[in-house]
Amino acid sequence: MTLTELEAAAPALKEYTKNMPEDIRSRCTVRTHAAGSIIHQKNMELGYFGIVAKGENRVINEFENGNVYMIESNKAIDFIGEVTILAGMSHTSVTIEAVTDNVVAYISRRDAERIIEKTDKNRSTYCRYYTGRDWEDASNYDLCINTSQLGYERSVRVI
Numbered sequence: 001m002t003l004t005e006l007e008a009a010a011p012a013l014k015e016y017t018k019n020m021p022e023d024i025r026s027r028c029t030v031r032t033h034a035a036g037s038i039i040h041q042k043n044m045e046l047g048y049f050g051i052v053a054k055g056e057n058r059v060i061n062e063f064e065n066g067n068v069y070m071i072e073s074n075k076a077i078d079f080i081g082e083v084t085i086l087a088g089m090s091h092t093s094v095t096i097e098a099v100t101d102n103v104v105a106y107i108s109r110r111d112a113e114r115i116i117e118k119t120d121k122n123r124s125t126y127c128r129y130y131t132g133r134d135w136e137d138a139s140n141y142d143l144c145i146n147t148s149q150l151g152y153e154r155s156v157r158v159i
Contacts, residue, residue, distance in 0.1 A: 003028040010054050040080060046081045049080065050079065050105065051078075052074070052080065054102065054103040055099070055101050059096055073099070
């Protein structure tokens with residue numbers, strides 16, 4: 001299945017792919033994960049970004065004390081890898097399991113980072129133009145946490 005075919009089958013996906021550059025669209029792959037299968041395993045390197053176009057999945061985490069928790073249950077449209085990429089981490093901190101069959105559109109991590117960089121630049125320009133402020137200046141925010149330094153579990157405890 002191609003991205004265009006998946007967009008036809010899951011029209012809500014178009015909202016997230018409509019501005020995707022054509023070269024990235026052409027490299028996009030679509031994969032189906034059967035119910036009960038692992039979509040992504042905790043502590044594995046993340047080399048891609050995924051958009052769940054169909055299906056339901058759950059996010060599971062095992063904490064340092066050995067307790068296992070289902071953090072959330074997600075239905076399409078959902079994302080795989082966004083927190084890891086935005087935090088600048090190489091490996092994920094959670095396991096994602098398919099509850100029902102999931103159909104996921106994947107792009108490479110590098111392509112996702114390229115889109116984020118372009119979007120960030122546009123947002124920064126917009127913010128500076130309309131507010132005169134630098135959106136990366138921590139003094140403009142009430143709380144800033146560097147999750148790449150603290151990790152997710154310690155960041156949760158700080159909050």
